Amino acid sequence: MLLFYRICCIVLMVALFLHPSGSLGQDRIEGGFFLGASYYYGDLNPGQLFYRAQPSLGGVIRVVANSRIAFKGGLTVINLKGNYPDQNVRYPLQDGYTSSQYRFKRSMADFAAQIEINFFQYDHPFRSEETRFSPYISTGMASTLYRRYNSGDEDNSEKPHFILSLPIGIGIKWKLSDWVHVGVEWNFRKTFADDLDLMGHGAIDPSDPYGFNQSSFMHNNDWYSFAGLLVTFDLYHRRVTCNAGY
Template sequence: MQSNSIVNTYRINKALLSVSVCICILVFQSGFNKLYSQDRIEIGGFVGASYYLGDLNPSKQFNNSSLALGGVGRYVIDDRYAVKGSLTMARLKGSYHENDIVFPEGNVEYSFDRPIGDAAIQLEFNFLSYDHWFDKNSNWTPYVSVGLGTTAYKRFGTEPENYSEETVFILSLPFGAGLKYKLNNRFRVGLEWSFRKTFVDDLDVVGHNLPINPNDPYGFGSNNGVHNNDWYSFAGVMVTYSMFKRKGQCNGGFKR
């Protein structure tokens, strides 16, 4: 039963990765084929909250939140598409309290607090025409984003002969939604809530000689098939500065 669950999870993760890559390729191609009105680069910063979702926190949003800080760069393809790169430093926290369940060996408690680094590149799709050269009222839009990323953290050995730690980089699938607003010709502000799907199950494991197994916190003797890979999330505010003026082609007598 457990092996079937692991195989099914692997297949689901592989399918999600394949779909995400295909979406990025198709939308990138569509966006670059219709490059006509904007050629603009934005740089700025992000400040918000980070939190963990996994075996020790299956569903509580913003539980044990920590401060997240980062930098953002955006290349505007046109009024509908943009490519965003981000670097974020954050902490992930989680805890298991003894009052959740009583173990035969007595009350136990476990918590973790792990710093991470996150790097991602995402394609943004605007639901409304945003900052279009011809429409002076296109100063806001909701949007969605999807892409690829990597997470850096220190992984701890759990075998008796290996208690050392090493920095590893793992694959993540970022996706989210937000709202952009153009303050003036140079500054933009945005609200975004995004998630990172990882393919590891040890973001909540710190050190060795653990009082409980985070992958089986209730001692049932089997891993949770739903949360056998850890997630984390960012929610916060972005402020960016547009560095370059528009460039474009002449079309029917109008210069874009």
């Protein structure tokens, strides 16, 4: 957690350094949609990219502060899937099971508020033709809503549950026309839960596959990722006055 806060502080300091003095209001507001694929990292998939990828879609609002900095809010529907045995991982079977087959499939909602930092100036109001493209990175805070399996209930029910997740994203964007922006984005979420792949009793317990009853911040909590196409449309433009062209 301390490392994450340090990273966020560095990102914010860079953002303040890049933000021109005197331009604290938004330059424009964009709204649009995301369409792509999502996949899971965890005990059933230690590292394969786009493992059993499932469709994902969402909406986004972007408040552009200037040609370097934007603030983005998003809601994305995430679908995850996994099977065991797979990915050359093997775990001890739960008591009473002779078959090692286990699978899960889950839908979740991802809520995120992030700062987006462009590597190049993007869509500068007085240099529009020269600033139509830029790679960018993003980070901030996020939360994940999913139905958590509760083995303590008499009926072993699943109840809606929010967890904190830490977002990191990279992407590229291009100004397609005066009011349309398209991009490709790849997002990662580090969650503070180890049961995204737990869907009830089965041959293994992916939330604690070795039965250690211990957790680790870096290694035992599940991750998920989603990547795809992002399209936004200008909803509002602030009028700007030319000062020597910049």
